[in-house]
Amino acid sequence: MNVTRRAVLRGAGLSMAGIAGLAPTRAAFAAGDATVRVGMVLPVTGPGADAGRFALGGAKLALDAVNKAGGVLGKPLELVTEDDQTTNPGAVLAFSKLASQPDIVAFLGSIRSTQNHAMAPDILKAAKPVCFGGTDPTLTHLGNPWLFRFRPNDTYSARVIADYGIGTLGKKKWAVVHSTDAFGTSGAKALTEALGKAGATVALDQGYANQSQDFTPVVLAIRQAGVEVIGSYFTFENDLGIFARQLRQLGVAVPWVGSPSITNVTALKLAGPALYGTFGVADYAEDASDASRAFSKLYRDAYKLEPDNQSSWTFDAVTVLARAINAAGKTEPGAIREALLAVKGVPGAEGTYSFDGNGDGLHGYNVVRNDKGKMSFAKRVDFQD
Amino acid sequence: MDLVPQLLFTGIGIGAVYALVALGFVLIFRATNVVNFAQGEFSMVAAFLMVVFAVDLGWPYWLSFLAALGGMAVLGALFNLGVYYPLRHRSYLPVIISTIGASILLANTTLALYGPQPQVLPGWFETQGILAGGVFFDSQYLLIIGVTAVLVAFQYWFFEHTLVGKKLQATSQDKEMASLLGIPVAGMIMLTFVYSAVLGGIAGILVAPVLFVSIGMGSTIALKAFAATIIGGFGDVTGAIVGGLALGVIETFGAAYISVPYKDALGFLVLVVFLVVRPQGLFGERVAEKA
Numbered sequence: 001m002n003v004t005r006r007a008v009l010r011g012a013g014l015s016m017a018g019i020a021g022l023a024p025t026r027a028a029f030a031a032g033d034a035t036v037r038v039g040m041v042l043p044v045t046g047p048g049a050d051a052g053r054f055a056l057g058g059a060k061l062a063l064d065a066v067n068k069a070g071g072v073l074g075k076p077l078e079l080v081t082e083d084d085q086t087t088n089p090g091a092v093l094a095f096s097k098l099a100s101q102p103d104i105v106a107f108l109g110s111i112r113s114t115q116n117h118a119m120a121p122d123i124l125k126a127a128k129p130v131c132f133g134g135t136d137p138t139l140t141h142l143g144n145p146w147l148f149r150f151r152p153n154d155t156y157s158a159r160v161i162a163d164y165g166i167g168t169l170g171k172k173k174w175a176v177v178h179s180t181d182a183f184g185t186s187g188a189k190a191l192t193e194a195l196g197k198a199g200a201t202v203a204l205d206q207g208y209a210n211q212s213q214d215f216t217p218v219v220l221a222i223r224q225a226g227v228e229v230i231g232s233y234f235t236f237e238n239d240l241g242i243f244a245r246q247l248r249q250l251g252v253a254v255p256w257v258g259s260p261s262i263t264n265v266t267a268l269k270l271a272g273p274a275l276y277g278t279f280g281v282a283d284y285a286e287d288a289s290d291a292s293r294a295f296s297k298l299y300r301d302a303y304k305l306e307p308d309n310q311s312s313w314t315f316d317a318v319t320v321l322a323r324a325i326n327a328a329g330k331t332e333p334g335a336i337r338e339a340l341l342a343v344k345g346v347p348g349a350e351g352t353y354s355f356d357g358n359g360d361g362l363h364g365y366n367v368v369r370n371d372k373g374k375m376s377f378a379k380r381v382d383f384q385d
Numbered sequence: 386m387d388l389v390p391q392l393l394f395t396g397i398g399i400g401a402v403y404a405l406v407a408l409g410f411v412l413i414f415r416a417t418n419v420v421n422f423a424q425g426e427f428s429m430v431a432a433f434l435m436v437v438f439a440v441d442l443g444w445p446y447w448l449s450f451l452a453a454l455g456g457m458a459v460l461g462a463l464f465n466l467g468v469y470y471p472l473r474h475r476s477y478l479p480v481i482i483s484t485i486g487a488s489i490l491l492a493n494t495t496l497a498l499y500g501p502q503p504q505v506l507p508g509w510f511e512t513q514g515i516l517a518g519g520v521f522f523d524s525q526y527l528l529i530i531g532v533t534a535v536l537v538a539f540q541y542w543f544f545e546h547t548l549v550g551k552k553l554q555a556t557s558q559d560k561e562m563a564s565l566l567g568i569p570v571a572g573m574i575m576l577t578f579v580y581s582a583v584l585g586g587i588a589g590i591l592v593a594p595v596l597f598v599s600i601g602m603g604s605t606i607a608l609k610a611f612a613a614t615i616i617g618g619f620g621d622v623t624g625a626i627v628g629g630l631a632l633g634v635i636e637t638f639g640a641a642y643i644s645v646p647y648k649d650a651l652g653f654l655v656l657v658v659f660l661v662v663r664p665q666g667l668f669g670e671r672v673a674e675k676a
């Protein structure tokens with residue numbers, strides 16, 4: 001009983017700590033030092049507000065670590081945040097507010113592809129590096145040189161889902177369930193292509209609108225299609241939770257390999273036993289590397305919460321961005337961009353960063369299995385192409 | 386397997402939730418001639434109260450339910466005093482804007498107090514449901530349908546067979562005449578807000594184990610309930626029930642046989658058709674005929 005009440009207070013405390021923590025750690029710097037400012041677009045309100053809390057927590061941990069290690073270019077690093085309200089117009093407005101501040105040298109964008117698409121024209125105009133977490137592969141093929149992805153894109157997740165479902169589970173007849181936003185549509189397209197190349201068939205391609213209250217028609221369609229396995233791209237955890245529960249209630253027991261949202265802390269909490277035994281591709285998995293284990297310990301110690309990919313990518317983005325600015329030796333956007341492109345073999349919580357010419361820093365995924373609510377690491381798959 | 390029975394059950398279950406919230410819309414509209422756009426937030430607040438009492442504090446479920454409804458009654462009274470009463474002599478527009486403001490305030494206050502993470506509220510029953518004849522009857526949907534039926538029966542009895550109910554009806558039909566007859570109009574309107582808040586709260590608590598408890602849950606339900614109210618006929622209790630159930634069934638069957646991604650659009654397409662062809666709704670009267 002009291003534990004939960006404490007959790008409520010802790011949540012509020014985390015928010016406050018996050019806000020307070022936006023100020024740079026000044027102890028190591030002289031009073032009055034100018035700061036190097038980085039803007040961050042994140043959801044504070046709307047259905048993604050919970051993800052925003054994780055994102056801020058990860059970014060703040062990296063900020064503290066960077067400043068304790070001397071900051072960037074001898075100055076404290078500072079985060080300036082704006083609420084994107086979990087909407088595309090909100091994201092555009094938030095980015096515009098940040099971009100109008102000339103002393104902000106780079107930005108953290110959204111984990112949601114659709115919002116990054118919405119901001120992309122303004123990012124091009126701002127002409128400063130934006131680190132983002134959306135996994136729609138097209139985002140780094142828009143001809144926008146300022147976009148740098150800190151999560152592996154969905155061509156990789158699709159290939160890993162297909163590889164695991166076909167190669168390891170031995171299933172050939174698939175249902176692909178996905179949201180109809182940019183993330184879900186592009187993920188489903190990539191998965192369908194990957195399955196086609198591997199000789200599997202998609203018996204059902206089923207989109208749904210975000211914030212659906214009922215998945216009965218979707219589950220019945222899956223049951224009628226007689227599929228052997230489900231591959232999914234869910235954007236919001238509450239949708240995933242409702243689907244998972246109805247899937248089990250209506251007696252569908254086929255294996256399910258999902259995109260990273262199936263491994264998120266919130267999804268595990270909401271769906272509970274309905275997700276037991278499912279598989280997920282996860283950009284962040286605690287046991288994938290020493291760097292991911294170190295991040296996990298840092299996050300747990302700081303917030304007494306389980307970390308997930310919503311906090312790990314922002315942690316990596318701030319860490320790698322600070323490293324790039326230091327390597328560039330100046331805050332000129334073009335120099336930072338070149339320094340980011342030069343990042344090769346840098347370990348992070350999500351994996352080892354090696355940016356390609358498109359701005360993709362990661363090129364592989366982990367496969368994890370839900371063992372009664374605990375995510376157990378199965379394997380890491382990296383691609384060279 | 387025949388999909389129709391499963392779809393029908395689910396559609397009626399969801400429709401019953403819309404109907405409960407729509408009832409709140411209708412009652413306040415009848416009493417005050419304004420639409421309360423915070424009706425959905427009543428559902429959300431009640432669900433969060435339930436999480437606090439039943440999950441955080443560990444109270445028995447029935448006690449938590451009563452406490453949450455008690456909280457909603459207080460909220461309904463405060464809502465009347467703070468949002469409607471000061472503007473009662475103004476036109477409908479300031480009152481509507483006031484309810485929109487209150488809706489935003491309630492959502493953001495809950496966000497500030499409880500944080501953004503969606504919460505899980507256990508259902509009333511241990512079992513998730515029963516499988517009979519190839520149809521899975523979700524226990525929570527069964528409860529929702531049952532409670533809706535009981536509330537509709539109660540409402541009929543209350544309005545048609547009790548003095549207070551008749552006073553409420555008189556107030557909604559003609560406030561001035563009701564006042565001349567000695568009916569305490571302000572008290573009746575207060576009672577309407579309290580009852581509507583409790584109704585919205587019941588809907589929120591019942592649907593929370595199905596949809597989870599989140600800040601946005603109220604607005605999602607309210608939008609559909611508003612559409613149901615228009616389809617049924619604004620101001621008509623029977624219309625709210627039938628409109629809610631119809632919308633739930635149309636959405637579910639539309640998703641199964643036409644398009645899942647466009648199921649919301651199908652519901653609102655029906656709404657548009659009604660607005661064009663029969664703006665008074667299924668059970669509403671034409672305004673011109675009332676005069």
